[in-house]
Amino acid sequence: xxxxxxxxxxxxxxxxxxxxxxxxxxxxxxxxxxxxxxxxxxxxxxxxxxxxxxxxxxxxxxxxxxxxxxxxxxxxxxxxxxxxxxxxxxxxxxxxxxxxxxxxxxxxxxxxxxxxxxxxxxxxxxxxxxxxxxxxxxxxxxxxxxxxxxxxxxxxxxxxxxxxxxxxxxxxxxxxxxxxxxxxxxxxxxxxxxxxxxxxxxxxxxxxxxxxxxxxxxxxxxxxxxxxxxxxxxxxxxxxxxxxxxxxxxxxxxxxxxxxxxxxxxxxxxxxxxxxxxxxxxxxxxxxxxxxxxxxxxxxxxxxxxxxxxxxxxxxxxxxxxxxxxxxx
Numbered sequence: 001x002x003x004x005x006x007x008x009x010x011x012x013x014x015x016x017x018x019x020x021x022x023x024x025x026x027x028x029x030x031x032x033x034x035x036x037x038x039x040x041x042x043x044x045x046x047x048x049x050x051x052x053x054x055x056x057x058x059x060x061x062x063x064x065x066x067x068x069x070x071x072x073x074x075x076x077x078x079x080x081x082x083x084x085x086x087x088x089x090x091x092x093x094x095x096x097x098x099x100x101x102x103x104x105x106x107x108x109x110x111x112x113x114x115x116x117x118x119x120x121x122x123x124x125x126x127x128x129x130x131x132x133x134x135x136x137x138x139x140x141x142x143x144x145x146x147x148x149x150x151x152x153x154x155x156x157x158x159x160x161x162x163x164x165x166x167x168x169x170x171x172x173x174x175x176x177x178x179x180x181x182x183x184x185x186x187x188x189x190x191x192x193x194x195x196x197x198x199x200x201x202x203x204x205x206x207x208x209x210x211x212x213x214x215x216x217x218x219x220x221x222x223x224x225x226x227x228x229x230x231x232x233x234x235x236x237x238x239x240x241x242x243x244x245x246x247x248x249x250x251x252x253x254x255x256x257x258x259x260x261x262x263x264x265x266x267x268x269x270x271x272x273x274x275x276x277x278x279x280x281x282x283x284x285x286x287x288x289x290x291x292x293x294x295x296x297x298x299x300x301x302x303x304x305x306x307x308x309x310x311x312x313x314x315x316x317x318x319x320x321x322x323x324x325x326x327x328x329x
Contacts (some may be wrong), residue, residue: 086205114161193216257293
């Protein structure tokens, strides 16, 4: 949040402030190619015009952009992940009046929960981050940092929300950007019962020592039974395919693990966002239901930890399943 930054690079010095990004090679102004990292913070400063142009919840698109850029940085101490972002979160809360929980915002919790981690090959790492340091997977730190439903609980190449970036609205509230398919309109399909976090001190935007999320919704048990080559997505790992115990072992969707190399035999799937019932899907992709993938916590019925996200091909697989109380931590 410094107003002026002097960067000592390997080839030249750079100057960054609110009004200018220049360098020794470009003393007047850096070319647009090099200034994308400022875009999300410029949007934060102009949040009112962003909301006026794209709709109320589009303000959270700005936050997701900030987090994606931020998680591409290599912090010396990963435990500083939330404290280092607390200044931005504080300003964001002042502008929006929203409630903050370990990197997520309550008014856009459905989309916020659907973050995922890319598992990149060395070549893909260079394309996506400009860094060629070999394979870098995602993992959970040995020391507790945040509840598993928060993106800040993961050490990853970066975090993104590409699963929900092309939806034009959720629950009737516009969340569009310039790059969406206007026909994709969704609604949340769970009931939020409670959400809370415990912080290390009085700073509610800082270090987190505990947290839980309670929701009510259907739970679909599924086997992770095989791997399918995915050429459309820039993932180092193959696409993990699901089959359902409840529906005669048919293909129902895909599973994206939070941790590189995590290949469970079974998971529990909880739907978060689905297409509106009035929306007539034209293909299987537009009918998709976006879900959390959970693992039961041993010895505690109804308690789960998040292990990834799942994309189910149709809502029909959740019909007839009774609602359950689900506690994630």
